[in-house]
Amino acid sequence: MNARWLTLLGEELSELSGTVAPSLPEVHRTEVDGVPVFWNTGTGRLSASLIFGVGLAHETFLETGITHLVEHLAMRTVRTAHYENNASTEVLHTSFDVTSSPETVTEHLHRICAGLSHLNTAPLEVERGVLMAEQRGDGPGVVSWLPSSLWFGNRAFGLAGNVQVAPIRADAQRVGEWCAEWFHRGNAALVLSGPPPAGLRLPLADGPRRRPPAIRPFELAAPARTAIPNGVVGCALVSWTAPMACAAGVLVARLTDRLRHLEGLVYDIGFDHQLIGPRRAVLGFGTDVGDKYAARVVAAIRAEVAELGRTGPTPEEIAADRAGLAEQVAEPGFAHYRAFDAAMSELTGWPSAAEHQDLVLRGLTAREVAKAARELAARLVLCAPERHLPADLPELPGSPLPAVPGREARRALVGSTAPRGLRLVVGDEGLSTFYGDSPVPVSVVRYDDLAGVGVEQTDGQLPILHLFGSHGGSITLRPGDWRGGRALVRQVRARVDPALCFDAPDPMRLFEQS
Incomplete structure (x- = not known):
């Protein structure tokens, strides 16, 4: 994104400053068989996501991957289907997805629910092998798992980058118990891209409402530095607000422009964040840069974070942030995302992203974003090969526990x-x-x-x-x-x-x- 484009964008949006900000798509709510259903009035084929409030963060280290096992076993009930369907296990939820005609979606969801209510663990040995083969592929990027591991270790949110252990050691009884504990109507929500079709049934077992794990992050002294084998990553535990999200976006854009387009050192700057509470998140940004350029990337990060905190974003950067969201709101898929966001808010008990999005569309101020950038700078942990880390930052211990004498x-x-x-x-x-x-x-x-x-x-x-x-x-x-x-x-x-x-x-x- 070059400066000329940003200037033109700012001029265009300034002309529209007197207009009403775009409004977020409406999300409808109903219930089917005791399961909350969130839907919007989309067009085309019907898409559905049956979501359960359980994922990696709910597991223990020795049971990492047990939710993934349940997901695979449940999907065997539709393994011969030839329409579009999939399933995934994430940090805070597991989702069973399907897109087809209303009749096919209805039948698919019924079979998934029936499979979860009476989980067939007989193919467990087969699915062990499938999950082990899946693990041999590329894992999550370092900006996804490193921040959570710094603040949570081998617990809860920190398990996102771990090798899955449950496919090796969990037996059929324990997998069945885990399914009964988490995959029921009290911990479920359904997202649809249109009104619930006639005849829709969700035959799930009863169960209590569940919530995300209430585990406190470690108290880490920051700003600080810590060594990693290669690449450069910035990590922080921050208040997750609309200004913070804007500050992160502006920072990544500035780093990309500087390190890729002006200096030719990197291909891109990755960014990710993980909510760990109603208004807190761990975030990471960085790049897999060659060792000889690591010091320059570290210096660029420190300089850009400090400058953003001092002067805030430019009017063009604020305009780009707002225009980017406004463009997404206009896309057909955003309505489905809004329904998904509402469903996750129901399952977690945390606020939806709608409040943040409304603030962005109404317009953030440079002062708000600069304040968020100063919070980011104060809580930043820089990660890079040891010899490229700045000596003026204190070294973060590899564990919050004191060293063992011996x-x-x-x-x-x-x-x-x-x-x-x-x-x-x-x-x-x-x-x-x-x-x-x-x-x-x-x-x-x-x-x-x-x-x-x-x-x-x-x-x-x-x-x-x-x-x-x-x-x-x-x-x-x-x-x-x-x-x-x-x-x-x-x-x-x-x-x-x-x-x-x-x-x-x-x-x-x-x-x-x-």
């Missing part, structure tokens, strides 16, 4: 795969890792805070252990990496509750001899 293990002279400079401290209470001489731990895993332990069997005598703490620490313990490593693995495994152990899935494995 003795330092010595790196094996031959055959170690541990990165040079990595130090491992072994204590009675758990393990800590550090880089170089830094006193700030890279990771802390306490025995009393273990979320799970992946056991990677090898062709050696001892396995590789992948230890995960609830507070976000993770440490891989390979016998061949440390002097006395075999005794160390035996010692650690003796301290671990077997109920926390699982066979390490392929994405977690090192595939190396121990």
Whole structure:
């Protein structure tokens, strides 16, 4: 988006400043079999999304992916269908989607509901394999999972980037219990692109209304820096308001223009955010830049965030933000999104996005957006390779837990795969890792805070252990990496509750001899 285009846009919108702001599409609400139904008066084929208020954030580390298993098993009831349909499991919801004639949509939803009310777990072993194969594909981008993991560790919202464990260890009884607990009319909503068709029935079991997990994020001192292997990412826990969303959009646009169009360093700047409460969100923005350019990207982020907080957006940037939403409102698909947003508000108990959108359409002020940008700057955690991080920012520990006291293990002279400079401290209470001489731990895993332990069997005598703490620490313990490593693995495994152990899935494995 060049400056000339923005100027023309600003002139165009200024001419329209006396006109009434576009209004959001109306959303209708009714109920079918006790399930709230949200719909709009769209045209064309009927689209439906049967939504349940359960997703990754409701799971535990050891049951990550169990909702996905239920979704796959339920979809087997329509696996031979030749019309457009799909299903997905997200952080806060699971959705069963279909687009076709009213009669076909009605039949599809009936079969999904019947399948969930009497879940057939007999094909569980087949679906385990399907989910394991699905995991071998590309996972979520770093700007999606890193912010949540910083503030939640291996819990709730922080599970978004985790390897799924439930496909390995969950049995049929537990999968059936999970389905009964979450997939019922009390935790469901239906979104339609038109009026409910005649004969629509949703034969779901009864159950109580559920809500998102009430887990407090960690108290992290920010602004700060923390190391990641590659790329540059900015993360923040912020108040999610219309000015904050505008500030993030303007920031990403400025960074894209500077780093791509003016300096030629990146292809694009990714952005994502995840609501964690009624008016709070964790957000991330960044790029997979080459290591030699990381310092320049870090400097650009700091400069642009600071400048936006000082001077706010230009009139053209405010106009572009408003025009972008106005353009979306005019699109046919926006009405369906509004119905979906209303359904999610019903399931979560959180405000819908309509209030934010109305504020944007009426016009935000530069002062409001600048204030939001200053909040973003004050809470920003910059993530990049260690040697490219600014030294004037405090280093964020790899875990909110204090380092475990103990003795330092010595790196094996031959055959170690541990990165040079990595130090491992072994204590009675758990393990800590550090880089170089830094006193700030890279990771802390306490025995009393273990979320799970992946056991990677090898062709050696001892396995590789992948230890995960609830507070976000993770440490891989390979016998061949440390002097006395075999005794160390035996010692650690003796301290671990077997109920926390699982066979390490392929994405977690090192595939190396121990």
